Amino acid sequence: MNGVHDMGGMHGFGPVEPEPDEPVFHADWERRAFALTLAMGGTGQWTIDASRFAREDWAPPEYLGRTYYEMWLAGLERLLAERGLVSGDEVEAGRPLHPARPLDRVVDAPAAMRMVRSGGPSNREAPRPAAFATGDRVRTRNLNPPTHTRLPRYVRGKVGTVVLVHGAHVFPDVNAHGGGEDPQWLYTVRFAGRDLWGPDSDPTVSVSFDAFEPYLEAA
Amino acid sequence: MAHHDHDHGSELSETQRRVRALETILTEKGYVDPAALDVLIETYETKVGPHNGARVVAKAWVDPEFRAWLFADGGAAITSLGYVGRQGENVVALENTPDVHNMVVCTLCSCYPWPVLGLPPVWYKSAPYRSRAVSDPRGVLRDFGVELPEDTEIRVWDSTAELRYLVVPVRPEGTEGWSEDDLAALVTRDSMIGTGLAARPEQVAA
Numbered sequence: 047m048n049g050v051h052d053m054g055g056m057h058g059f060g061p062v063e064p065e066p067d068e069p070v071f072h073a074d075w076e077r078r079a080f081a082l083t084l085a086m087g088g089t090g091q092w093t094i095d096a097s098r099f100a101r102e103d104w105a106p107p108e109y110l111g112r113t114y115y116e117m118w119l120a121g122l123e124r125l126l127a128e129r130g131l132v133s134g135d136e137v138e139a140g141r142p143l144h145p146a147r148p149l150d151r152v153v154d155a156p157a158a159m160r161m162v163r164s165g166g167p168s169n170r171e172a173p174r175p176a177a178f179a180t181g182d183r184v185r186t187r188n189l190n191p192p193t194h195t196r197l198p199r200y201v202r203g204k205v206g207t208v209v210l211v212h213g214a215h216v217f218p219d220v221n222a223h224g225g226g227e228d229p230q231w232l233y234t235v236r237f238a239g240r241d242l243w244g245p246d247s248d249p250t251v252s253v254s255f256d257a258f259e260p261y262l263e264a265a
Numbered sequence: 266m267a268h269h270d271h272d273h274g275s276e277l278s279e280t281q282r283r284v285r286a287l288e289t290i291l292t293e294k295g296y297v298d299p300a301a302l303d304v305l306i307e308t309y310e311t312k313v314g315p316h317n318g319a320r321v322v323a324k325a326w327v328d329p330e331f332r333a334w335l336f337a338d339g340g341a342a343i344t345s346l347g348y349v350g351r352q353g354e355n356v357v358a359l360e361n362t363p364d365v366h367n368m369v370v371c372t373l374c375s376c377y378p379w380p381v382l383g384l385p386p387v388w389y390k391s392a393p394y395r396s397r398a399v400s401d402p403r404g405v406l407r408d409f410g411v412e413l414p415e416d417t418e419i420r421v422w423d424s425t426a427e428l429r430y431l432v433v434p435v436r437p438e439g440t441e442g443w444s445e446d447d448l449a450a451l452v453t454r455d456s457m458i459g460t461g462l463a464a465r466p467e468q469v470a471a
Contacts, residue, residue: 054372054423056396062408064388064455070310072387075284077310079300080384084289088297098374113374114390115364116280122287131288140286148296158301162308165351168427174453196425198372200399212355215427234357243400251419256426 047099047192050106050197055200055243076115083122088153093123093263095222099194109205119200141153170229172214177231182208184235187258194222197261198253201253204241205265209254217258231259275429275463309384317348318381318431319452322463325358325443328437329379336360339431343381360434361459365418368405368459369430370398382457389458399423410462432456434463 053059071077087097106187112120127226136143147235153161178184188203189195196218212232220228239251277285291297321343326333335342340359343349356378359367371377372395377385388394395407402419406412413419417465422430434456440448450469 051373053392054370054399055396056392059392059396062391062393062397062405062460064409064460065386068386068451070314070384072283075281077306078284078285078288078302080309082284082291082297082303083296084305085301086291087387088301102374110392117398119280119284119287123283126287128290130291131296132287132294135285140289142290142293144469146296149296152296152298153301155297155304158298158308161351162305162313164352165349167356187387196373198423198425200372201423205392208358212426212428218426232428234422234428236420239400244318245308245401248419250415250417251402251421253421253423255423256428258426 047103047191048219049102049104050109051102052198054198064082069116075134079115079119079138083118084161086122086126087159088157089149089151091129091131091149093221094166095194095216096224097121097125098218099222100128102194105254109234123219169218170214170216170227172231173229176211178208178211178233178259178262178264180208180211182263184208184233184257185265186235186261187263191219193219194231195219196256196258198255200242201235201237201255201257204237206235206237206241206254209236212256215258219258219260233259233262235262281376284312289305295351309379313350313380314383314390315422315454315457316449317346317379317383317448318454320348320445321348321358321381321431322433322452322457323449325433326440326448327445332433335433343431348380350380353378353429355404356381357428357430359420359422359430359432359459361432363417363435365420366413367420367422367432368398368402369422369424369432371424372393372396372399376427376429378431381431382454386454408437409455411461428466432459434461437463437465437468 068228101117186201191197214229215232217228217230234254235257236252236254325335335358341354341357374386375390399421402421451464453461457465
């Protein structure tokens with residue numbers, strides 16, 4: 047979706063402000079929201095791609111008005127409500143009002159440890175040969191789905207070069223919406239900065255992004 | 266995104282109240298095990314962090330064989346040191362040289378190599394960084410107090426999929442013969458994102 051989360055190249059947000067000796071969390075509720083999100087993600091009730099969409103699918107004022115972990119919280123509440131696990135009236139009441147639905151999986155301490163250590167690799171067996179190889183010139187398609195995508199606006203319709211080929215990976219655009227993993231070849235595609243930002247931009251800059259094959263065509 | 270926080274004052278903010286409500290409901294419904302929450306928080310608050318990545322970089326500085334392996338197959342080389350797991354399943358190591366400077370961003374969200382760097386700082390997830398890292402990386406570097414020679418090539422990597430990037434900064438001059446332990450102390454978090462350089466010996470002198 048063309049949401050405000052897709053920020054590459056936007057103006058007006060001001061300087062980057064690093065915080066000296068920044069703590070990992072800035073409030074206790076951030077710790078809890080972080081851990082609850084990971085633990086619920088581990089139940090398998092939704093995919094990581096669905097959780098990213100739940101965090102980005104907001105009107106710009108709502109997205110920009112929240113801190114990072116407020117966004118995680120909003121995404122978690124939405125996923126829980128959509129799947130009938132926790133409803134809005136329960137959050138308002140602060141306690142369960144409706145019976146629990148049994149889950150296939152709940153993350154206990156050993157499972158949390160396994161989650162941390164092994165993660166959830168997105169690598170999959172390739173369903174077909176790769177269409178592109180390192181060094182190929184490719185053009186990104188001009189796609190504007192209202193659904194989840196990892197093709198940022200600032201690289202659409204641009205010509206670049208394949209610099210890395212990573213095998214096949216779960217395709218977020220489909221997986222986020224319950225369509226299955228639909229593995230696709232994944233490439234790193236590099237663009238000259240001037241091909242993205244025009245003739246007045248810094249000639250020493252190049253920018254790459256990680257591109258699933260359906261985002262690309264031969265140039 | 267907004268920068269305000271809600272931990273000031275004694276009254277519970279709406280956000281604090283909602284998180285507390287969710288934790289109560291999820292626990293009482295049996296969806297969440299409190300012991301698992303403790304493991305997750307303890308891991309990312311105290312165990313995993315940029316000290317892990319610093320060990321990888323220091324080893325790459327002293328061990329040419331490891332260095333070659335790291336740039337050929339970053340995931341395997343980093344796994345060999347035990348830094349493996351969630352949000353680091355596929356790590357690509359990027360080599361900074363006097364001629365080429367790499368910088369990593371996630372313009373769409375907050376993708377970051379957790380096993381080697383821990384959880385990302387607020388600025389990495391913020392609108393100013395995500396918007397400008399790809400269009401004005403030199404300006405962003407200046408925000409960090411870093412000025413590169415004007416002919417240095419800058420390569421920005423937007424991590425839009427499940428690959429995670431680790432920058433290996435240039436080894437500072439004046440560190441010949443240093444141990445891995447001493448070198449690791451020069452490897453800052455920002456130098457492994459590409460918004461900083463490794464510290465010089467005089468910057469860490471006790």
